Amino acid sequence: MGIEQKLGNMGVVTTSLETMVNWSRTNAMWPMLFGLACCAIEMMSAQSSSYDMSRFGMELMRASPRQSDLMIVAGRVSKKMGPVLRRLYDQMPEPKWVIAMGDCASCGGVFNNYAIYQGVDEVVPVDVFVAGCPPRPEALIHGVLTIHEKVKGEKFSDLAVK
Amino acid sequence: MDKKLEPIVKAVQGKFSAKFEEFRNEVHMFVNPDQIVDALTMLRDEHQFELLSALTAVDNYPQTSPRFYVIYQLTSLAQNLSLQLKVPVNGDKPKVPTVTRVYSVANWRERELFDMFGIEVEGHPDPRRILMPDDTEGHPLRRDFPLGYEEPQFTFNFDEIDLRKPYAKE
Numbered sequence: 001m002g003i004e005q006k007l008g009n010m011g012v013v014t015t016s017l018e019t020m021v022n023w024s025r026t027n028a029m030w031p032m033l034f035g036l037a038c039c040a041i042e043m044m045s046a047q048s049s050s051y052d053m054s055r056f057g058m059e060l061m062r063a064s065p066r067q068s069d070l071m072i073v074a075g076r077v078s079k080k081m082g083p084v085l086r087r088l089y090d091q092m093p094e095p096k097w098v099i100a101m102g103d104c105a106s107c108g109g110v111f112n113n114y115a116i117y118q119g120v121d122e123v124v125p126v127d128v129f130v131a132g133c134p135p136r137p138e139a140l141i142h143g144v145l146t147i148h149e150k151v152k153g154e155k156f157s158d159l160a161v162k
Numbered sequence: 163m164d165k166k167l168e169p170i171v172k173a174v175q176g177k178f179s180a181k182f183e184e185f186r187n188e189v190h191m192f193v194n195p196d197q198i199v200d201a202l203t204m205l206r207d208e209h210q211f212e213l214l215s216a217l218t219a220v221d222n223y224p225q226t227s228p229r230f231y232v233i234y235q236l237t238s239l240a241q242n243l244s245l246q247l248k249v250p251v252n253g254d255k256p257k258v259p260t261v262t263r264v265y266s267v268a269n270w271r272e273r274e275l276f277d278m279f280g281i282e283v284e285g286h287p288d289p290r291r292i293l294m295p296d297d298t299e300g301h302p303l304r305r306d307f308p309l310g311y312e313e314p315q316f317t318f319n320f321d322e323i324d325l326r327k328p329y330a331k332e
Contacts, residue, residue: 114294115294125330
């Protein structure tokens with residue numbers, strides 16, 4: 001099935017190193033295991049057998065930031081949690097990506113007050129915002145696939161600047 | 163008023179010349195800041211109010227006198243009674259004495275009182291903020307504290323807010 005039929009008998013694929021590396025990054029992207037509020041329930045649901053994020057190589061939620069590539073900020077970030085979140089982000093090895101899951105993480109949601117960050121992009125640089133309160137697991141998976149598209153288009157020359 | 167509460171209210175009234183008001187069977191007594199420690203000690207030792215179930219405040223802004231009421235809610239488990247003591251305090255930098263020596267549970271409650279209302283607690287063993295980060299400016303539950311932290315971005319003001327929004331760096 002799949003690639004074997006197209007190969008014929010050669011057993012050779014020609015591609016660029018960039019495509020190869022990006023392909024491997026997309027298909028083994030490990031999210032960090034942490035949730036901040038009710039969005040985390042939907043995130044767990046997306047991991048579970050009904051939605052099954054492991055279809056996209058994401059069956060491993062790493063409990064350590066040092067082993068993860070993707071941070072899913074699932075929930076509202078309070079002012080006191082902000083420095084902690086930033087520290088977790090700083091501990092993740094490059095390359096790393098961030099999904100702001102749900103309205104609270106994206107823009108503060110209903111919590112326009114003194115205690116909550118109005119968008120987690122004030123704390124960590126965000127790649128994909130997923131709307132919804134909370135987003136359904138399908139929406140989160142769509143966000144993940146959007147990140148995959150982004151990663152597939154990344155150039156080494158751009159990453160070197162970071 | 164509960165019949166069991168009547169002698170207690172009378173005793174507090176007699177000793178501290180405190181006014182009281184009653185609303186739907188709840189009794190509030192007004193006590194001055196310098197009397198609150200003695201009043202709580204008396205209620206705890208002589209009238210079995212063994213639990214300080216809540217310690218909070220009310221901001222009457224823009225009314226300035228009194229600007230705040232600090233509220234001590236007492237419960238007597240032995241007698242099944244409850245009683246509120248209200249302490250009026252004035253000004254932007256009000257002070258109340260600590261009651262941690264009477265009820266040790268007041269420690270964190272008084273820190274919250276300072277954190278949320280900016281009411282300084284004199285003699286507190288650990289006078290730090292409890293909920294907000296240490297570098298917070300202002301006291302969020304005061305009525306003159308701005309309601310929203312940030313204007314919502316709509317289509318018409320998106321660019322303007324985008325300019326001053328503190329985005330994170332890589």
